[in-house]
Amino acid sequence: MQIDIATNQALADLCENAEGQAYITLDTEFIRERTFFPVLALIQVSWPGQEPVLIDPLPITNWDPFHELLCTPETIKVLHSSRQDLEIFFNQMGTIPKPVFDTQIAASMCGFGDQISYAALIAKTLGVQLKKGDSFTNWLQRPLTEAQVRYARDDVAYLPDAYEKLVELAEKQGRLKWIQQETRDQLNDNLFRNDPENLWRKVKKVGQLKEKDLVVMQALAVWRDKKAREQDKPVRFVLSDEVMVELAKMDQLTLDSLRSRRGIHPKFVNRFGEHLLKIHAEAREVPKSQWPRLKESRRRGPSSKAENLADLAWILIKEIAQRANMAPANIILKRELAPFIDATLQGRDTSQYGICGGWRKEMVGDLLIKLLDGQMTIRVENHHIIWDDHGIKDD
Incomplete structure (x- = not known):
């Protein structure tokens, strides 16, 4: 089957049509088994009111209009599980598209589970069951098969509606800024700059x-x-x-x-x-x-006091995460908790821990400090875990 965009002029026209859009959705298909750099084989694009468009990168020689679109700050670039897609664009442009909204990150912070697949997200947000496709296929072959084209179009066909559902839910939950911050922290140019x-x-x-x-x-x-x-x-x-x-x-x-x-x-x-x-x-x-070292710091492990307090703090974190429909590991890894508490007790710098800033601090970090300072208690009441009156209670 024929791909929609296969010339420089057609790509430029597509980018002109996308100007002024609040957001566009993107996906890529690539092959990287036998090369250092992934070989881009297909780009899928859509936006509200626009049917999915397939771009053939093989004959394209002028990417300037597309790169300009990817870097337009007024247009949000929406992708799902975007890391590998962003690597493609980083290799092309030397930077990643900005701003980015990753629906997998957003879904994990809105209660849909950690690392949810695209098909599962579409099923949960829109009630649509996508047809199974062969993702491990030769995307460099031409012409593409009907099954390949259908699979590729589906990857962005439902993404606009899913994105809008997630934004609506995040706004209701007061987590949209959290999602934006987490996306900036996880996805930036430094991710693709090898030291x-x-x-x-x-x-x-x-x-x-x-x-x-x-x-x-x-x-x-x-x-x-x-x-x-x-x-x-x-x-x-x-x-x-x-x-x-x-x-x-x-x-x-x-x-x-x-x-x-x-x-x-x-x-x-x-x-x-x-x-x-x-x-x-x-x-x-x-x-x-x-000489380099496997572990840059040879500092002693956390004290037994810190380990015991970490067990108590983990109960609090799990409870807060459960009520927020989030995985505790999205807030802090359990293995990081005792070192964080030990550093806090010793008065050492804790800025390296994500729980000390941004949405994690707002959600849990401040409560942990109150717990460690003796300003709050945790108890069981009617088979429920309760902690004082600091803003989070059972319904």
């Missing part, structure tokens, strides 16, 4: 390495990422994580030892062997004071 010096942390089984080997892994990871980008291949196609760990463990690297490693092709050694030897040797000369 080369920390790439080693993403290597599987890096925890097996001794402290002296981490500096070698750091250097190898930087080199691997650079080569993968240059060749537009997944990093595993350059060097697998398993091989990286084995090379980092070696006190000295030689061409013979490279050739003897499983997972390294002779052609790879001929092409990159000498350079890898140099990288490995130079990393071994880095002084201990500059």
